[in-house]
Amino acid sequence: MISPYRRRALRAAAVMLSSALFCLPVTGAAAQPVDGVGAAHAELPDPSGYDAAIVWLPDTQYYSESYPGHFNAQTRWIVDNADTRKLVYATHTGDIVDDHLVDRQWQNASSSMGVLEAAGFPYGVAAGNHDVALFGAIFVDYRYFQRHFGADRFAGSPVYGESYQNNRQHYDLVDVAGTEVLVLHLAWAMRTGDFDWAAQVLTAHPNTPVIIAVHEYIDTNGAYSGQGGQIFTRLVQPHDNVVAVIAGHIHGTATNVKDLGGGRQVVEMLADYQSGPEGGSAYLRLLQFDLDQNKLIVDTYSPSLDESNYFGDKDDFTVNLDLTP
Secondary structure, three states: OOOHHHHHHHHHHHHHHHHHHHOOOOOOOEEEEEOOOOOOOOOOOOHHHOOEEEEEEOOOHHHHHOOHHHHHHHHHHHHHHOOOOOEEEEEEOOOOOOOOOOHHHHHHHHHHHHHHHHOOOOEEEOOOHHHHEOOOOOOEOOHHHHHHHOHHHHOOOOOEEEEEOOOOEEEEEEEEOOEEEEEEEOOOOOOHHHHHHHHHHHHHOOOOOEEEEOOOOEOOOOOEOOOHHHHHHHHHOOOOOEEEEEEOOOOEEEEEEEEEEOOEEEEEEEEEOOOOHHHHOOOEEEEEEEOOOOEEEEEEEEOOOOEEOOOHHHHOEEEEOOOOO
């Protein structure tokens, strides 16, 4: 039997190999890295300064494995603060669990996300490599992910749009202070059919601003990682309605504001706290939208610690984001 530590090492090596195989060069578009843009927030901003907020949960795998209290703290905080902080939706960018073959981890995750469902708070999830794969992208099996977070689970969600292959991919339509935003959750180890379906969704909603949520996209230097280059070339660049891409997978944070010409900019963000104490100490991200000023106010907060700024200024900043595609 392979020990958990040996299994993690093998997985890490396979992920690095699969990322190298998937990575494609991208040319013709300039990306400007963002390092602490704007003033860092020592505390969460006054909700009067923005119109609505989306909560972003990255890489909860070690909470599901060993620290379920942090996962519970995240979802309980969302429910308890939804009204006062204008929280309208939550997205999970994958690695819900650490080992998709261990049912106890799925039960922990299901219980924590169930807090949102019990309160009627809408959310969506993308699959990460730990949710569906034994070795990076070599052996991919969605059955366990779909058993716990398949399309049936979201049948009653008021924001659920359409599913591809039982929630391998799906999109939600979210009301952000009167502006409809499409959140498109992409698969891990995307195949031709995944790209084709996602492109069809983007084409069918040309006047709806889109945030793409995927497990892996950029690394801590802001460079494309894994299939990030393909996602940019095949989905982001050709579709003017894509305004942002968010991803985890790699411990750390990075932000690009990519200028695509003609006044179009796309915000690309990495956030992942899994290598921090106790698997990340419940840090989550708040994407707060000031629609009148076309600003996105980003804050990072731990309900378990009641602290923010895990990575300093890189975790709390403001960027331009226009939700008018």
